[in-house]
Amino acid sequence: MNRIFSGIQPTGNLHLGNYLGAIRNWVKLQKDYECxxxxxxxxxxxxxxxxxxxxxxxxxxxxxxxxxxxxxxACTIFNQxxxxxxxxxxxxxxxxxxxxxxxxxxxFKDKAGKNRENAGLGLYAYxxxxxxxxxxxxxxxxxxxxxxxxxxxxxxxxxxxxxxxYGIEFFPQPEPQIFGAAxxxxxxxxxxxxxxxxEESDNSRINLTDTPDLIAQKIKRAKTDPLPLPATVEELATxxxxxxxxxxxAALTDKSLEAVVQEFAGAQYSVFKGALSDVAVAVxxxxxxxxxxxxADPASIDAVLRRGAERAGDMAxxxxxxxxxxxxxxxx
Ligand code: TRP
Numbered sequence: 001m002n003r004i005f006s007g008i009q010p011t012g013n014l015h016l017g018n019y020l021g022a023i024r025n026w027v028k029l030q031k032d033y034e035c036x037x038x039x040x041x042x043x044x045x046x047x048x049x050x051x052x053x054x055x056x057x058x059x060x061x062x063x064x065x066x067x068x069x070x071x072x073x074a075c076t077i078f079n080q081x082x083x084x085x086x087x088x089x090x091x092x093x094x095x096x097x098x099x100x101x102x103x104x105x106x107x108f109k110d111k112a113g114k115n116r117e118n119a120g121l122g123l124y125a126y127x128x129x130x131x132x133x134x135x136x137x138x139x140x141x142x143x144x145x146x147x148x149x150x151x152x153x154x155x156x157x158x159x160x161x162x163x164x165x166y167g168i169e170f171f172p173q174p175e176p177q178i179f180g181a182a183x184x185x186x187x188x189x190x191x192x193x194x195x196x197x198x199e200e201s202d203n204s205r206i207n208l209t210d211t212p213d214l215i216a217q218k219i220k221r222a223k224t225d226p227l228p229l230p231a232t233v234e235e236l237a238t239x240x241x242x243x244x245x246x247x248x249x250a251a252l253t254d255k256s257l258e259a260v261v262q263e264f265a266g267a268q269y270s271v272f273k274g275a276l277s278d279v280a281v282a283v284x285x286x287x288x289x290x291x292x293x294x295x296a297d298p299a300s301i302d303a304v305l306r307r308g309a310e311r312a313g314d315m316a317x318x319x320x321x322x323x324x325x326x327x328x329x330x331x332x
Contacts, residue, residue, distance in 0.1 A: 005139035007038035010057035012197030015205040017185035027069040035075040046123040067290035078308030085316035090132035131155035136316040143177035183251040188222040191240030216277040231265040252279045
């Protein structure tokens with residue numbers, strides 16, 4: 001039995017990087033796997049969140065999942081805080097996670113910044129909660145980007161720690177789900193940095209809610225280099241902005257990078273950017289329209305989440321009960 005679990009934090013705007021790097025690939029998985037897609041609000045509060053914005057972003061991520069093609073009837077879509085087993089299992093798993101393992105996590109170091117004494121315990125324990133997310137469903141495959149690979153490795157180690165402490169093969173080792181075609185979308189202002197919702201300049205990313213005019217404007221302003229577009233893929237190694245924009249074009253048109261490089265070899269950026277705007281708008285505007293339609297009817301979004309929570313809750317509760325029995329908690 002193969003089961004997928006993945007999640008996105010309801011913080012800030014969803015952007016082209018989330019779509020091309022994650023959600024679009026999840027859409028393809030739903031035919032072949034049992035899929036659980038979570039909106040990880042418990043993870044979101046490891047950094048301060050405005051309560052009103054958090055609720056709105058939770059609905060927005062849900063709407064985006066569906067607008068991008070995830071079928072809420074075939075998949076389980078829910079927000080993490082509605083299934084208490086995540087927090088409960090995280091506690092149990094935390095008792096068998098050595099501090100040494102957590103101290104190696106590079107994301108904590110990045111997010112905690114210089115003032116580590118002031119970082120919250122939740123931020124530090126973040127990867128343990130992520131392990132609980134996955135293991136609560138005994139998920140076998142986890143689609144994650146490069147930045148979450150270390151956390152997934154840790155989840156595998158934690159699964160092993162539980163199994164070996166109790167001498168039982170209870171948790172499967174979750175495998176990373178790698179996509180050959182997954183696109184690592186970089187910032188429009190700096191081709192060496194990932195497109196990110198936490199980047200200060202909104203011009204650095206294309207949000208799933210941007211209007212066609214805004215998309216065109218951001219692409220027009222995107223950073224480039226002074227040369228015409230290259231004739232070979234090899235030249236892209238030293239031209240991060242060209243690499244990023246051509247890569248986005250290839251992903252949006254489902255063409256190979258080689259084919260796209262050939263198509264625009266020697267072209268001026270202005271010509272290429274016009275073509276890129278057109279395909280970006282063509283792909284994104286139906287998604288944006290569907291998101292807007294759903295956001296105008298929040299009750300329908302909440303209904304999807306309630307249904308998902310019920311399904312996810314049943315599955316997770318069964319596994320949590322088994323864990324509690326294994327651990328030796330009395331059920332009087
Ligand atoms: N940490 C992931 C991110 O920020 C989100 C996440 C939380 C997740 N729990 C997960 C991803 C479980 C995969 C599986 O991108």
